[in-house]
Amino acid sequence: MLVNPWAFVVATxxxxxxxxxxxxPKVFGTIWMREAGIIPDPAQKGNMLKIFALTLLFAFMANMLLQTIVVHQMGxxxxIGGAMKADSAKPSYTAFMADYADAYRTFKHGALHGCLTGIFLGLPIAGTSALFEKKSWKYILINSGYWVVCLTLMGGILCSWQ
Structure with a gap:
């Protein structure tokens, strides 16, 4: 196992x-609500349990992909066909992992790849959706910025916590 399960939970x-x-509201909330066209109405609250549960599910899904990006040893x-086949792998795999099992396993390295994932994957996805929804650049940058920050920290955690 290349990613610590606790790191996976914390990153999620x-x-x-x-x-x-x-x-x-003191950070980007007020601007985001204005740009999204949301009028805060205490009488109309969404199902917060559903929202948080789905947020965690989506974060779990993002981590499944992100771990393969930030932990190079997963490649x-x-x-060899995955962890289940590590015992039957050729000796070259064992030698490679003996030499490089801890290479580039730092918070800084994982954060770099997480940040790049946010910029080159999160931004285009959020930006494309927002453009077709006719949202402003402020809206795009706030939502994409959130993903860049999240993926940066998630990548750092996944990569460094062994």
Whole structure:
């Protein structure tokens, strides 16, 4: 196993506190609501349990992909057919992992790849949807910025916590 399960859990959950801060009215919340056309009405609250549960599910899904991007050793593991086949792999795999199992396993390296994933995957996805929804650049940058920050921290956690 190349990613610590606790790192995976923390990297998944971290999206919630980042969202609480990012979309707080004192940070970007007021601007985001205005740009999204949301009028805060205390009488109309969404199903917060459903929203948070789906947020965690989506974060889990993002981490499934992100771990393969930030932990380079997963590429070597995929070449042998996954962790289940590590015992039957050729000696070259064992030698490679002995030499490089900890290479580039730092917070800084994972954060770099997480940030690049946010910029080159999160921004285009959020931006394209927002353009067709006829949203402003402020809206695009606030939502994409959230994903860049989340993926940066998630990548750092996944990569460094062994």
């Amino acid at each position: 959950i971290i999206m919630l506190p980042i969202g609480f801060i990012w979309y707080n 070597a593991m995929s070449l």
